[in-house]
Amino acid sequence: MRKRYNVFAAFIISCMSFITANAQTVTISGTVTNNTSKEIVPAVSVVVKGTSKGTYTNSNGEFTLKVNKLPVVLTFSSIGFDSQDITVSDASKSIEVDIKVNNALGQEVVIAATRAPSKILESPITIERITNADIKNSPASNYYEILGNVKGVDLTTSSLTFKTVSTRGFNGSGNLRFNQIVDGMDNQAPGLNFSVGSVIGLTELDVESMELLPGASSALYGPGGMNGTLIINSKNPFKFQGFSFLAKTGIMHTDQKYRNASPYYNWSARLAKAIGNKFAFKLNMELVKANDLLAADDRNFARTGTTGKIVPGSRTSDPNYNGVNIYGDETSADIRAVLSGIAAQAPFLAPFIATLSANPINVSRTGYKEIDIVDPETLNYKIAGALHYKLTSKIEAIFSGYWGTGKSVYTGSDRYALKGLKMGQYKLELNHPNWFLRGYTTQENAGETYNSTVATQLFNEAWKPSPGSTGWFAQYGQAYLSSKLAGAIDIDAHNQARAIADIGRPVPGSQQFKTIFNDVISKPIPKGGKFIDQTDLYNYEGQYNLSHITGSFADVLVGANYKKYVLNSRGTLFADSAGTIGISEFGAYVQVSKGFAQNKIKLSVSGRYDKNENFSGKFTPRATMVINVAKNNNLRFSYQTAYRFPSTQNQWINLAVGGGTRLIGGLPTFRDFYKFNTNPVYSLESVIGGSPKTPTFSEFKPESVKSYEAGYKGLIANGKLLIDLYGYLGNYTDFISSMVLLQANSGNPADLADPSKRTAYSVSVNAPQKVKTSGYGLGIDYRFYKKFSFTSNFSSDILGDLPVGFVSYFNTPKYRFNIGLSNNGFGKDQAFGFNIAYKWQDKFFYQGTFITGNIEAVQTVDAQISYKIPLSKSQLRIGANNLLNQYYRNAAGNPSIGGLYYVSYGYNIF
Numbered sequence: 037m038r039k040r041y042n043v044f045a046a047f048i049i050s051c052m053s054f055i056t057a058n059a060q061t062v063t064i065s066g067t068v069t070n071n072t073s074k075e076i077v078p079a080v081s082v083v084v085k086g087t088s089k090g091t092y093t094n095s096n097g098e099f100t101l102k103v104n105k106l107p108v109v110l111t112f113s114s115i116g117f118d119s120q121d122i123t124v125s126d127a128s129k130s131i132e133v134d135i136k137v138n139n140a141l142g143q144e145v146v147i148a149a150t151r152a153p154s155k156i157l158e159s160p161i162t163i164e165r166i167t168n169a170d171i172k173n174s175p176a177s178n179y180y181e182i183l184g185n186v187k188g189v190d191l192t193t194s195s196l197t198f199k200t201v202s203t204r205g206f207n208g209s210g211n212l213r214f215n216q217i218v219d220g221m222d223n224q225a226p227g228l229n230f231s232v233g234s235v236i237g238l239t240e241l242d243v244e245s246m247e248l249l250p251g252a253s254s255a256l257y258g259p260g261g262m263n264g265t266l267i268i269n270s271k272n273p274f275k276f277q278g279f280s281f282l283a284k285t286g287i288m289h290t291d292q293k294y295r296n297a298s299p300y301y302n303w304s305a306r307l308a309k310a311i312g313n314k315f316a317f318k319l320n321m322e323l324v325k326a327n328d329l330l331a332a333d334d335r336n337f338a339r340t341g342t343t344g345k346i347v348p349g350s351r352t353s354d355p356n357y358n359g360v361n362i363y364g365d366e367t368s369a370d371i372r373a374v375l376s377g378i379a380a381q382a383p384f385l386a387p388f389i390a391t392l393s394a395n396p397i398n399v400s401r402t403g404y405k406e407i408d409i410v411d412p413e414t415l416n417y418k419i420a421g422a423l424h425y426k427l428t429s430k431i432e433a434i435f436s437g438y439w440g441t442g443k444s445v446y447t448g449s450d451r452y453a454l455k456g457l458k459m460g461q462y463k464l465e466l467n468h469p470n471w472f473l474r475g476y477t478t479q480e481n482a483g484e485t486y487n488s489t490v491a492t493q494l495f496n497e498a499w500k501p502s503p504g505s506t507g508w509f510a511q512y513g514q515a516y517l518s519s520k521l522a523g524a525i526d527i528d529a530h531n532q533a534r535a536i537a538d539i540g541r542p543v544p545g546s547q548q549f550k551t552i553f554n555d556v557i558s559k560p561i562p563k564g565g566k567f568i569d570q571t572d573l574y575n576y577e578g579q580y581n582l583s584h585i586t587g588s589f590a591d592v593l594v595g596a597n598y599k600k601y602v603l604n605s606r607g608t609l610f611a612d613s614a615g616t617i618g619i620s621e622f623g624a625y626v627q628v629s630k631g632f633a634q635n636k637i638k639l640s641v642s643g644r645y646d647k648n649e650n651f652s653g654k655f656t657p658r659a660t661m662v663i664n665v666a667k668n669n670n671l672r673f674s675y676q677t678a679y680r681f682p683s684t685q686n687q688w689i690n691l692a693v694g695g696g697t698r699l700i701g702g703l704p705t706f707r708d709f710y711k712f713n714t715n716p717v718y719s720l721e722s723v724i725g726g727s728p729k730t731p732t733f734s735e736f737k738p739e740s741v742k743s744y745e746a747g748y749k750g751l752i753a754n755g756k757l758l759i760d761l762y763g764y765l766g767n768y769t770d771f772i773s774s775m776v777l778l779q780a781n782s783g784n785p786a787d788l789a790d791p792s793k794r795t796a797y798s799v800s801v802n803a804p805q806k807v808k809t810s811g812y813g814l815g816i817d818y819r820f821y822k823k824f825s826f827t828s829n830f831s832s833d834i835l836g837d838l839p840v841g842f843v844s845y846f847n848t849p850k851y852r853f854n855i856g857l858s859n860n861g862f863g864k865d866q867a868f869g870f871n872i873a874y875k876w877q878d879k880f881f882y883q884g885t886f887i888t889g890n891i892e893a894v895q896t897v898d899a900q901i902s903y904k905i906p907l908s909k910s911q912l913r914i915g916a917n918n919l920l921n922q923y924y925r926n927a928a929g930n931p932s933i934g935g936l937y938y939v940s941y942g943y944n945i946f
Contacts, residue, residue: 064124065100066131068093068112073866075906077114077135079275085109085121088429088469091313095278095909095944115144115167141758141817142668142751148247148267150629150640151256151593152581157749160640160660161674162188162762162813166246168271172945173860175871175898175915177284177302177936178324179240183266185854185873185898187760187813187829188250190847192927195445196328197416198454200231203250203264204766205809205833205848208884208927209447212683213262215253219270219436221461221476224260226601227571227609228446228480229685236418236440236459237268239322241280241306241945244271251764252678252743255642255658258597258623262678262741262768273308273316273424280945281305286938288326291921293934295412298327300936313426320420328414328444329931331406331451333360337887340720343776343843346889355530356398360887360929361451364492365403366696367502369792370396374513385517392520399512401496402534408544409492409553410453416442427466434465441483447930449693449798449885450490452567455557456483471580482569486557490693491565494556499542512537561608562692568608571684574600589630593642596624601684611690611701611709619684621648638662648681650703654738669750679740682772686800696791697776702736702800710779710797717777717797723788731775737802739772758817768807773843774885775801798885807844808836823866827856847927849878849891861904869902887929894924913940 068080076097083090084103093099101110107125118136142157144167149159156165164186171179183201184191190207192200202211210230216223218237225232246268253261286300301323308318336349337360351357358365372393379386418440425433439460446452463476501507515536519529542549560566577597586592599621607613627642640660647653656677663671682702690706691699700706707713722729747762777797780787787793813831820826830853835846858871876895882888900915918924921935 061102061104062106062127063100063102064108064110064127064131065098066133068097068099068133068135070117071134071136073861073906074134076909077117078278079271080112080114080117080135081275083111083113085111092275092277095276095280116169141755141819142749146247148249148265151579151595151627152583152591152629157668157751158638158662158664158670159749160638160662160672161676162250162672162745162747162760164248164250166248168244169860171240171243172911172942173858173869173871173902175873175900175917177286177300177915177917177938179243179246181917183246183248185856185875186248187815187854188811188831188833188852189248190849190852190926192847192930193329193925193933194447194927194930196326196414197235197324197442198230198444198446201266203248204764204811205835205846206263206844207847208845209930211263212260212686213264213680215257215261215265216268217257217265218268218438218461219463220465220472220474221463221478222260222573222575223268223461225459225480225571226478226573226684227569227603227605228482229683230446230448232440232459235416235442235444235457236438236461237420238270238438239304239306239320239418239420241282241304242270242318242320242420244269244276251745252658252676252741252766254656254678254680255644255676256625256627258644259621259646259648259654259738260680262680262739270422271306271308271318273318273422274310274426277308277310277316278944279305279307280943282940282942282945284938284940286936288934288936290935290937293923294330294332294932295327295407300326300938302938302940315426316424318422320418322416322418324414324416324442326414327412328410329933330412331361331445331447331929331931333887333925333929334362334405335360335889337889339366340724340776343883343888351402352531353527355527355534356400358400359403360889361406362403363406363409363451363489364496365400366489367493367496368398368400369502369509370790371399371509371513371516372397373792374510375517378514378517388521389517392517399509399530401493401502401508402538402541404492404495404544406451406488408549409488409495410445410451411443411455414442414444416440416444418442430468432467434463434467436465437462445931447884447886447927449691449699451488451886451929452485453488453557454482454485457481457485458483470582470584471578473578475574475576477575478573480569480571480573482567484557485567485569486565487561487567487693488565490561491553491557494563494565495553498552498556499548500537500540508537560606566608567605569605571604572602574602591629593627593629594625596622598622603684603688607690609691610684610688611706612688617688619649619687621646621681623647636664646679646681648738650687651681651736651738654679654681654740656740666750668755669752670748672745672747672749674743674745676743676745677740678743679738680772681738682736682800686772689800697796697798699774699798700800702772702802704733704736706799707733712779715779715783716785717779718785718788720776720778720796723778728778728785728788731777734802734804736800737770739768739770739802741766741768743767753818756819760815760817761813763812764810766809768809771803771805771807771844773801773803773845774798803842805839805842807838809846810834810836822859823861824859825857827854827858829854843883845883847880847882847884849880849893851878852876860902865904865906867904867906869904871898871900873898882928884928889928891925891928894926896920896922896924909944911940911942911945913942914938915940 080093113119118138144156194209202214216231249265253265284302289295304322310316338347379389420438422436441458444454458481460479465474512533516533519532579595583591601619603617623646625644629640643657658676660674688701718728743766745764749760811833815829818826833848853876856873860869879893897919902913917936923932
């Protein structure tokens with residue numbers, strides 16, 4: 037009986053406690069609207085002033101918040117709006133809050149510049165910020181392409197869904213001098229060495245903002261930030277809730293110059309929900325499907341190792357023709373060997389043959405176009421999800437995953453068909469206002485990816501081998517001699533010989549072609565063209581902001597990370613045929629910031645130390661100063677250093693590519709494996725010059741840069757005009773490049789002149805020369821009438837003088853210019869919007885490991901008009917990329933980019 041009374045008493049006490057607790061809790065609810073358009077405003081922060089207790093408005097602009105007592109002061113804040121305090125004394129009525137639109141420029145808060153919040157106007161270094169609103173109102177068909185209109189930015193297009201961003205020179209597909217960090221994770225494929233922001237990562241609906249740091253940024257963001265760092269942040273599901281979707285449908289190749297006209301699809305959806313005050317989740321998906329851009333440059337290219345130049349000639353006028361985007365014609369031989377064999381067997385022909393063979397008679401196999409060997413369809417499917425749980429009012433735990441797969445094309449040392457590429461990134465993170473702990477992994481799988489050049493060369497060997505008495509070159513040589521004996525002129529004899537040797541050549545699209553080609557690309561390198569790359573990356577990092585402790589002296593920030601690569605290509609990309617290869621790195625950084633003269637002057641000093649197991653440690657300091665010369669007018673000065681350890685491929689690549697060259701890493705183990713000590717190698721330039729010389733190998737080191745920058749950012753004209761000006765100087769040392777070396781197979785240097793008797797290596801090395809760069813840029817943003825906005829920017833990057841023969845891969849136009857005019861709300865109910873963007877860039881000379889050549893000046897116009905449907909929070913858009921359909925390329929060997937015209941409908945996007 038006593039036990040029952042005890043239970044009953046406990047029950048009564050619990051009920052009384054519950055009633056008491058509820059009696060002390062008051063629920064406040066309300067709606068937030070835009071004071072100008074009267075539209076609801078989602079994702080507005082609602083916080084009890086002086087506390088950390090708060091919530092966000094949902095997709096309907098509504099909020100509920102429990103407080104212990106009344107009255108309270110609630111602070112309402114959101115990007116693009118003025119912060120507003122409301123005193124609540126009565127919770128029985130719903131609160132209606134009209135939050136005021138803030139059109140002031142330069143007030144956006146950025147994190148990337150210092151790893152701590154600061155106004156962009158007060159940033160100590162050059163920084164660009166792209167908001168979700170910018171993305172929504174941009175004429176670009178994909179949020180990634182918006183960066184192409186930012187000052188100082190270069191965008192390299194390998195295919196429709198493979199674009200590479202860079203700043204301040206040294207551009208190309210898969211830029212290793214530029215960091216891309218998505219939700220705190222390095223977005224670079226650890227084995228293939230290119231950033232995959234358009235393959236996996238965030239969907240357009242889930243991007244909260246992008247922050248771009250042009251120039252050296254390793255002091256805070258580690259290896260790779262030589263030329264810049266891009267930070268892409270996603271939306272927190274506690275803040276951005278609800279279901280939304282975006283459907284874009286368009287048309288490409290409208291003039292059918294390269295392909296038949298075909299549809300473009302880009303569909304995405306996002307679902308986010310907070311369940312109570314503790315738990316929230318989000319799910320994202322996106323599908324992109326279209327017929328890809330086509331690389332169709334058929335100009336003749338004279339290749340020498342990994343370099344070369346465009347030369348006159350076509351398939352019918354040059355027997356040794358090697359088309360830029362023609363594959364399989366890299367296989368070449370001197371048919372004098374065939375003619376000499378005929379002369380030995382038929383001595384009576386020897387005198388005549390002697391008149392033909394005084395000079396090399398180089399002939400290439402007949403190749404195939406890219407349209408013949410690469411699936412025209414590009415497909416990209418990605419999904420992402422995250423679970424957020426608030427352990428306390430200040431500590432939030434996040435588990436997230438991003439996974440993507442698809443088909444695309446990438447330009448590296450050759451054109452690579454990314455078929456069934458799969459990438460996954462998975463993260464566990466703890467966030468606190470003063471610190472974070474993060475661990476993530478990148479899981480890479482090349483799928484059915486193949487090298488187009490190597491695959492097509494092997495395809496030719498499969499239907500008719502090149503060597504042998506009945507091989508393709510033997511048939512060619514015999515037919516050539518017969519035509520010459522019949523009196524044909526030389527070029528006619530060559531064309532007749534090719535027709536004979538090509539008998540039985542599979543026709544593109546035929547069943548014979550498909551059967552042989554599919555067999556070749558299903559076999560791993562070196563027997564086929566397929567990559568097997570399943571390299572993984574593991575990273576652990578943390579950061580602590582000590583400013584709440586050290587604030588009376590200075591703001592102090594510390595952090596560290598540990599990174600582990602596990603290379604696994606089974607010998608198809610790396611020298612890992614005997615097993616996986618591990619590479620470990622670790623780093624640590626500290627930053628100290630302090631204001632002087634009532635914060636008119638702000639100084640910041642930071643430094644980072646990193647160590648890779650294959651290289652000595654590297655220290656990178658940074659110092660910045662911001663001087664407030666007048667209200668909203670600031671001068672900035674910075675000294676920054678950056679570096680990159682040689683990439684996983686720079687260290688361990690072991691790959692045969694088109695043109696008969698083998699790419700090898702710069703580590704000493706390769707020189708031992710290929711017996712450089714016992715069978716010397718000679719520089720390509722010295723062999724061409726007629727005096728073969730062996731190179732001297734020095735220690736392979738990390739590459740580094742020192743950058744000096746000054747800038748001004750200020751508001752004038754009553755806060756309607758924002759001006760941003762910068763200039764910089766950069767000095768690179770231990771520049772990582774490549775050197776082409778030749779090794780005689782017999783060991784006799786006399787054989788070096790004969791391509792069939794030598795092996796060519798492209799070795800990663802440090803250039804002994806220092807490389808200097810400089811540049812400047814000017815951007816203006818003018819809000820001149822109501823919501824009309826005019827933007828313009830001009831930028832220039834210049835490479836200093838280089839020694840003769842030095843290949844820098846700078847690949848940047850000297851001048852670029854962008855103009856934009858937009859309005860995101862005019863007409864009845866401010867429902868209409870438009871955006872027009874014009875881009876011009878100067879011509880430049882492009883150097884790549886695939887192709888070298890001139891890129892002509894480019895000018896394009898992008899445009900879109902939009903209409904808001906407030907009732908469903910939807911938006912209709914009609915837009916065009918490259919509105920005038922003026923084809924252009926931004927890299928040699930890459931596809932020509934034409935117009936893309938689209939219509940989109942976005943539901944619940946504002």
